[in-house]
Amino acid sequence: MRTKKYVQTASYGEWEGGSDMDCARCGKSISEPRLWIHIVNGGDAMLHRDDEGQSVDDVGDPRMCVVGPECTKAIGSNFITEDV
Ligand SMILES: [Zn+2]
Numbered sequence: 001m002r003t004k005k006y007v008q009t010a011s012y013g014e015w016e017g018g019s020d021m022d023c024a025r026c027g028k029s030i031s032e033p034r035l036w037i038h039i040v041n042g043g044d045a046m047l048h049r050d051d052e053g054q055s056v057d058d059v060g061d062p063r064m065c066v067v068g069p070e071c072t073k074a075i076g077s078n079f080i081t082e083d084v
Contacts, residue, residue: 008027035072037080
């Protein structure tokens with residue numbers, strides 16, 4: 001399965017408020033969550049959206065995390081799942 005390294009911005013800690021509704025990349029609060037990344041490999045990588053079916057429950061405790069629209073470009077649309 002295809003993955004891409006998951007990174008947070010340098011200022012993530014300044015924004016992050018400990019909420020599940022904070023952007024997983026920049027930490028800023030999100031009012032309308034509709035974009036998600038699938039974090040795998042113990043928080044190390046993001047799963048390609050087309051490879052979702054290949055995801056397995058590994059030791060990394062795979063999970064979906066919300067991201068904000070301002071971060072979609074940096075993350076790459078191929079790694080983002082959008083609610084419809
Ligand atoms: Zn963000």
